[in-house]
C-alpha cells in the first residue's frame with residue numbers, strides 16, 4: 425500500500441488530497457504518479473473507477489507555475505459531462521496551490537468561456553470540438569502547455585475524434601509531456617497513441633479480468649419483444665437505488681424513458697441530441713436521487729463518476745467489448761459493489777461471447793423474473809420501509825389508530841393491507857418500443873470484425889463502420905472524415 429505522503433508531493437498538493445479524503449493511493453496512482461513526476465510520457469491503464477483522474481491530476485498540478493497566468497496543462501475528454509467532472513476534480517487537487525482550472529465544452533455560451541479564458545487559467549479541460557473552436561478564434565493559446573492528457577485515450581484516438589485531436593496537437597509544443605489514460609486500450613489504438621508520444625512508459629494495473637471483481641455480471645437471454653417486460657420486472661425484483669439503463673440509439677433512449685415513466689418508474693433519458701441545459705439538469709436530478717433510473721446512450725458510458733449507481737442494465741448489448749467495460753464500470757466504483765445485467769437476443773449470443781473473451785470474465789446467466797417474483801421484490805421493499813419506520817420510532821401519532829383496527833382484524837390482515845397499499849405492483853401497461861434490428865451476424869473468425877457494427881437507426885455516436893483493423897491510419901481517416909461530432 426502506498427500512502428500519498430510516500431510519493432514526494434508538495435505540501436500544498438498533499439493538503440488538497442487530504443481534504444479530498446484520500447489516504448492511500450490506488451494502484452494506478454501509485455504506479456503512474458512517480459513516473460509522470462519524472463517527466464516521462466505515460467500510458468496508464470486500469471479498471472474503471474480506480475482513480476485515474478487523480479493519477480493524472482496530481483502530476484499536472486505539481487508542474488504548474490501558478491505565478492504564470494497562462495495555460496500550462498491541457499486535458500481533452502470525449503464528452504461535456506466528463507470535461508466538467510474532470511475539471512471539478514482537478515480544481516480540488518489544485519485547491520491549496522491556487523491552480524485555476526477552466527472547462528470548455530460545446531453547448532455553453534462561448535462568450536462566457538472567452539471571458540473566463542482572459543482570467544488566465546492554468547489548466548483547461550475541454551471537449552475536442554470546442555477546444556478547436558477556441559483555437560481557431562485565437563481565444564485559446566497553447567504554446568505554454570507542458571502537460572497534455574487524453575482522458576479516455578482510446579476513445580479520443582478512435583476514428584471519430586482523431587482528426588480533431590491531431591489539429592489540436594499542432595498547437596501544443598512538441599516537447600510537452602503526454603499522459604494517456606483509459607480502462608481499455610486495444611492494441612491498434614495503442615500503436616496510434618505511440619505516434620503522439622515520446623518513448624512512452626506503459627503502466628497497466630495487472631489483473632486477471634478487465635472489469636472490477638466487485639461488479640456481479642449477468643446476462644439475460646430474451647427476445648427483442650420481451651426485453652421491456654424483463655426490464656420492468658428486474659427493476660421490481662432488484663429495486664436498485666440508482667440504475668443506468670443503456671440503449672443503443674437516441675430514439676431507443678427516448679422510448680425507454682417514456683415507457684418506464686408509464687410503468688411508474690422515475691426515469692429520464694440523456695443523449696447527444698438534448699440541449700446542454702437539459703443534459704445537465706437530468707444528470708443533476710439523477711445525482712440527487714430525484715430520478716431513480718437514468719436511460720442513456722454511450723454518451724454516459726465513459727468516465728462519469730456518480731456515486732450510488734448500484735445497477736447497470738444493458739438493454740441492448742453493446743457493439744464492442746470496450747463499450748461494455750465502460751458501461752458496466754458506472755457501478756462498482758471506488759471499491760463499492762455493483763450489478764450489471766446485459767440483455768441479449770438469441771441471435772446476438774456471439775457478441776456476448778466476444779465481450780467475455782475480451783474482459784476474461786464469464787457472465788452468469790439469469791432467468792427473467794416471473795410476475796410473482798417481481799411482486800415479491802416490491803413487497804419486500806415495502807416491508808423494508810415498514811421495518812425502517814419501526815426502527816426510527818416514528819409511530820407515536822399512529823398507535824391509537826393501530827389499536828383500534830386491531831380490535832376487529834388479525835395482525836396478518838392489517839399488515840397485508842398496509843403492504844398492499846405500499847407495494848408498487850408489477851405494471852403491465854402496454855408500451856411502445858420500436859424494435860431494434862439485431863446486430864449483424866458475426867461472420868469472420870477475427871474478433872476485430874466485431875467492431876464493424878452497423879449503426880443504422882440513429883446511432884448515438886454518429887459514426888459507422890468502426891474498425892480498428894485498417895492497416896494505415898491515413899486510410900482510416902480518409903474513409904471516415906468528420907464522422908464523429910462532439911456528443
Ligand SMILES: Nc1ncnc2c1ncn2[C@@H]1O[C@H](COP(=O)(O)OP(=O)(O)OP(=O)(O)O)[C@@H](O)[C@H]1O
Pocket residue numbers: 445446447448449450453470471472473474475476477478606607726727728729753757758
Ligand atoms: N486514492 C483514492 N482513495 C479513495 N478514493 C479515491 C482515490 N482516488 C480516487 N478516488 C475516488 O474514486 C472514484 C473513481 O475515480 P475516477 O473517476 O478517477 O476513476 P477512473 O479510474 O477514472 O474511472 P473510469 O475508467 O470510469 O473513468 C472517484 O469518486 C474518486 O473520488
Ligand SMILES: [Mg+2]
Pocket residue numbers: 476477575727
Ligand atoms: Mg476516468
